[in-house]
Amino acid sequence: MDWSVIFSDAVRSGIGPIAAVYALAAMGLNLHFGYTGLLNFGQVGFMLVGGYGLAITVATWGGPMVLGVLVGLASAVVLALLLGLPTLRLRADYLAITTIAAGETLRLFYRSSWAEPVTGGVYGLQRFANDFYEISPIPRGTYGVWLVEFSSRDVWVLIVAWALVALVGLLLALLVHSPWGRVVRAIREDETAVRSLGKNVYAYKMTSLVLGGVIGAAAGMLQAIQVQSVSPDTFDPGVTFFLYTLLVLGGAGRILGPVVGSILFWFVLSFLDSALRQAIDAGYVSPELISTSEIGAVRFALVGLALIVLIAFRPQGLLGSRKEMMLGAR
Amino acid sequence: MPADAARPRSPLAPLDGVAPEPGVRKPDPLLVLDGVTRAFGGLVAVRVDHLEVQRGAITALIGPNGAGKTTLFNVVSGFDRADGGRWSFDGQPLSGRSAHQMARRGLVRTFQLTRTLARLTVLENMKLAAVGQRGERLLPALLPPLWRGQEREIERRADELLERFQLARLRDDYAGTLSGGQRKLLELARALMAQPVMVLLDEPMAGVNPALTQSLLGHITQLRDEGLTVCFVEHDMDVVMGISDWVAVMAGGRLVAEGPPHTIGRNRAVVDAYLGKQHDEPEATGETGEAGETRETGEEE
Numbered sequence: 001m002d003w004s005v006i007f008s009d010a011v012r013s014g015i016g017p018i019a020a021v022y023a024l025a026a027m028g029l030n031l032h033f034g035y036t037g038l039l040n041f042g043q044v045g046f047m048l049v050g051g052y053g054l055a056i057t058v059a060t061w062g063g064p065m066v067l068g069v070l071v072g073l074a075s076a077v078v079l080a081l082l083l084g085l086p087t088l089r090l091r092a093d094y095l096a097i098t099t100i101a102a103g104e105t106l107r108l109f110y111r112s113s114w115a116e117p118v119t120g121g122v123y124g125l126q127r128f129a130n131d132f133y134e135i136s137p138i139p140r141g142t143y144g145v146w147l148v149e150f151s152s153r154d155v156w157v158l159i160v161a162w163a164l165v166a167l168v169g170l171l172l173a174l175l176v177h178s179p180w181g182r183v184v185r186a187i188r189e190d191e192t193a194v195r196s197l198g199k200n201v202y203a204y205k206m207t208s209l210v211l212g213g214v215i216g217a218a219a220g221m222l223q224a225i226q227v228q229s230v231s232p233d234t235f236d237p238g239v240t241f242f243l244y245t246l247l248v249l250g251g252a253g254r255i256l257g258p259v260v261g262s263i264l265f266w267f268v269l270s271f272l273d274s275a276l277r278q279a280i281d282a283g284y285v286s287p288e289l290i291s292t293s294e295i296g297a298v299r300f301a302l303v304g305l306a307l308i309v310l311i312a313f314r315p316q317g318l319l320g321s322r323k324e325m326m327l328g329a330r
Numbered sequence: 331m332p333a334d335a336a337r338p339r340s341p342l343a344p345l346d347g348v349a350p351e352p353g354v355r356k357p358d359p360l361l362v363l364d365g366v367t368r369a370f371g372g373l374v375a376v377r378v379d380h381l382e383v384q385r386g387a388i389t390a391l392i393g394p395n396g397a398g399k400t401t402l403f404n405v406v407s408g409f410d411r412a413d414g415g416r417w418s419f420d421g422q423p424l425s426g427r428s429a430h431q432m433a434r435r436g437l438v439r440t441f442q443l444t445r446t447l448a449r450l451t452v453l454e455n456m457k458l459a460a461v462g463q464r465g466e467r468l469l470p471a472l473l474p475p476l477w478r479g480q481e482r483e484i485e486r487r488a489d490e491l492l493e494r495f496q497l498a499r500l501r502d503d504y505a506g507t508l509s510g511g512q513r514k515l516l517e518l519a520r521a522l523m524a525q526p527v528m529v530l531l532d533e534p535m536a537g538v539n540p541a542l543t544q545s546l547l548g549h550i551t552q553l554r555d556e557g558l559t560v561c562f563v564e565h566d567m568d569v570v571m572g573i574s575d576w577v578a579v580m581a582g583g584r585l586v587a588e589g590p591p592h593t594i595g596r597n598r599a600v601v602d603a604y605l606g607k608q609h610d611e612p613e614a615t616g617e618t619g620e621a622g623e624t625r626e627t628g629e630e631e
Contacts, residue, residue, distance in 0.1 A: 196439050196440075197433055
């Protein structure tokens with residue numbers, strides 16, 4: 001077994017574009033769930049409308065990419081309003097039900113043959129981010145240290161993606177430590193009390209839903225840009241649950257929780273993937289026990305196991321405060 | 331009894347000549363209710379024809395369980411909708427306004443079961459309640475220089491109140507770690523942070539030990555002396571008799587009696603409400619719970 005390959009694969013994955021995309025999407029979810037207490041189970045829906053907003057504007061209608069980005073963000077605002085208007089006055093679980101249904105409905109709608117002329121149906125849309133790669137200042141070649149190397153194309157995506165994560169993290173940190181953030185965190189604790197103190201709880205919840213949704217859409221666009229393609233089935237409901245997994249892993253209600261969670265999640269996933277693969281090749285694990293094609297499923301099972309252990313021993317996540325967590329257990 | 335004698339009577343002189351009858355007009359009413367009704371299905375929980383709450387006085391709202399006191403609080407404070415009726419606060423018609431609008435206009439309530447915000451510190455609980463904070467709007471929130479000065483001022487005010495309510499040493503603790511009594515104090519202090527004109531206290535003494543009850547009573551009378559109007563629901567008659575300037579009695583959703591505390595115990599309607607109409611019957615002497623039930627049949631007798 002070649003440990004240097006295993007580690008370098010894991011590091012590449014942990015700091016890679018997908019880790020940044022998931023970190024960003026989970027930051028939006030963190031604003032919803034970690035700070036405002038909104039149970040959004042359809043964050044993938046926001047990623048979808050973001051990615052498709054960009055792809056459709058450019059690939060289907062031939063618009064400029066900047067317009068596509070604006071369309072993607074605007075779609076998220078519209079989706080948040082549609083989801084929030086009827087549900088945010090009701091109990092928390094109504095939003096949960098509505099969002100999980102909306103995420104899946106959107107995926108089915110975008111992949112339907114009826115929508116195919118616009119969305120490309122099951123095939124999706126490709127090659128809509130050329131403008132993005134054209135303005136890359138990174139000269140061609142591969143960059144990296146040791147065995148962790150990225151192509152110039154990926155380096156450009158990485159710079160933009162992690163810069164966006166940093167920017168959003170900064171904005172969120174400013175927000176949650178402001179009086180606005182205090183109101184939002186108070187709503188998470190007990191919205192009736194907050195109403196009795198003269199705050200328009202509905203408006204705050206709506207703002208939070210829109211803001212977190214827009215962050216999710218930005219993540220969806222990054223993902224679409226990174227592979228120069230959108231297809232409906234990359235936005236399956238599982239994505240939202242990975243986001244929750246890494247949010248809980250890193251610590252919900254902490255600015256860096258989703259970032260740490262995402263890096264660790266993808267590091268561990270890739271580590272297990274390569275380690276299992278090499279173990280099978282080297283004959284340490286019998287192919288009859290786990291075949292190469294089953295590695296994908298087994299690594300998720302192992303991540304699940306790790307998560308169970310984490311919840312048992314550190315329920316607040318890596319960055320959370322246990323004391324605070326226990327107070328929240330109502 | 332609480333420090334009854336020490337209480338200055340002067341601010342209450344206006345209520346001296348007011349007749350002790352339900353729905354009576356008061357010289358300077360702050361809150362005026364007219365024909366307020368609220369029904370849950372077939373059960374009419376509240377049907378108050380007319381009620382005025384005197385400015386600057388402590389008004390106790392009493393009545394057996396199920397009399398509609400909390401429902402009336404909920405309706406007036408915007409936490410529940412009324413099926414009919416009008417009410418005005420400080421001369422402005424405010425019926426049907428939402429809870430946060432009522433609070434912003436100076437009518438702030440507390441709850442029967444305390445609602446402290448567990449994962450916020452005591453100080454944050456207090457600061458949250460201040461109204462008109464610039465930093466509570468999304469865009470200014472991103473620019474701390476716009477609200478930092480105001481925040482300092484709010485913090486100073488919060489510290490003063492915490493000091494007054496003996497919570498200063500718990501300032502930076504999570505509110506979720508407070509004892510039941512401390513939560514009651516925090517909730518009252520927090521309501522005051524909103525700079526209310528009037529507070530509605532729903533059973534402020536429920537589940538509080540006698541020593542703390544005395545302390546809370548002291549705080550409430552002091553607030554009245556500073557000009558705050560207080561209306562509270564309470565079951566403990568010692569408390570009601572000790573601090574209230576005026577008592578309103580509800581039964582079966584209606585206002586059945588009103589008057590200064592010393593007249594209430596003698597009032598026939600009040601005795602009927604608490605004990606049932608046939609209170610000479612030995613088995614009908616059940617307290618609160620049963621008295622609430624008797625109102626349905628009581629009307630048919």
